[in-house]
Ligand SMILES: Nc1ncnc2c1ncn2[C@@H]1O[C@H](COP(=O)(O)OP(=O)(O)OP(=O)(O)O)[C@@H](O)[C@H]1O
């Protein structure tokens with residue numbers, strides 16, 4: 001493969017659609033290979049825009065605005081980084097010969113819970129929670145009583161737990177309905193899911209470079225209000241559970257096709273593994289790989305996009321703890337003690353230009369050669385001392 005000596009007009013160009021903390025790391029990894037990078041998002045100074053060669057701020061739900069930047073920049077690869085993107089623009093770009101990662105159809109399927117759930121459960125026969133789709137409050141009541149309580153209610157299009165809630169009885173349904181409607185994304189249709197009382201949940205990072213499929217060590221994680229707060233790698237699993245998890249990850253990623261990394265989210269109860277959802281891009285819980293692997297999930301994504309070999313070493317166990325803002329601010333700063341910077345830790349501050357309570361602003365990554373538990377303990381301690389204002 002021919003790598004660019006800085007910014008030649010005929011060399012590889014990557015355009016990110018969505019420019020948050022995950023995209024920022026993708027851009028850095030691409031730039032390490034001399035690749036020209038363009039970061040697009042719906043607000044100025046998004047994390048990846050801070051490090052890209054060029055950036056655009058557009059309405060990401062607007063088909064023409066997306067197509068305009070694509071036609072103007074003619075990227076070699078278009079990497080969706082968020083779910084809220086005008087999907088017609090991606091189909092159109094693909095028709096015009098642009099390369100969407102992993103492909104527009106996979107992005108379309110995964111951005112909508114109805115599409116991906118039906119594809120996984122119905123077309124591929126993967127085990128999932130019981131589920132129903134509803135568009136009215138009456139239908140929600142019916143579906144919830146059929147599925148039983150507690151049940152989980154989510155807009156068909158949303159991420160990081162926005163608009164999601166658990167209804168424990170009929171009395172909670174009205175609150176769940178209101179919460180889902182307020183969510184960004186498409187809340188016109190909701191999914192009602194059986195609540196799985198899993199022992200633990202994992203992300204199986206699955207990398208496809210067009211030749212091989214490679215799995216990273218499983219990542220365990222804890223979610224609060226539908227959003228990740230802690231993750232660790234490796235998650236200690238039975239052989240059977242690992243094998244089933246990899247089988248499910250292989251089936252769903254083969255089904256979606258294309259090149260890149262995928263975050264396959266799975267619930268594990270005993271030796272039963274349930275498919276939950278999949279992101280066709282790096283995963284927030286996978287930030288831990290920046291400290292555990294010689295090539296992080298972001299580096300692997302770039303390699304996979306380019307069709308390069310997916311080889312790396314795992315150094316040992318690690319963990320991540322997300323820092324979420326406790327204050328609303330137009331000029332956020334984060335106070336971090338000097339003692340947070342140790343030989344076994346890495347701190348990443350995303351540089352988001354605005355904070356609101358609950359917005360993920362930074363992450364602490366920790367390493368322990370042998371124990372994910374010890375690494376997690378350290379990550380929690382570090383994050384516990386952060387303050388924002
Ligand atoms: N059916 C379920 N049973 C039990 N817990 C669930 C269920 N569905 C979701 N959860 C919990 O809520 C979390 C978030 O759900 P989900 O991944 O569907 O939301 P999301 O908004 O797409 O999140 P993200 O975009 O961060 O991946 C899950 O990781 C899990 O902890």
Ligand SMILES: NCC(=O)N[C@@H]1O[C@H](COP(=O)([O-])[O-])[C@@H](O)[C@H]1O
Pocket residue numbers: 018019020021022023081082159160283284352359360
């Ligand atoms: N679970 C998906 C996820 O973690 N996505 C990451 O969060 C950013 C949005 O953050 P914001 O909501 O703070 O703007 C996205 O751009 C992506 O990097």
Ligand SMILES: [Mg+2]
Pocket residue numbers: 265277
């Ligand atoms: Mg999820």
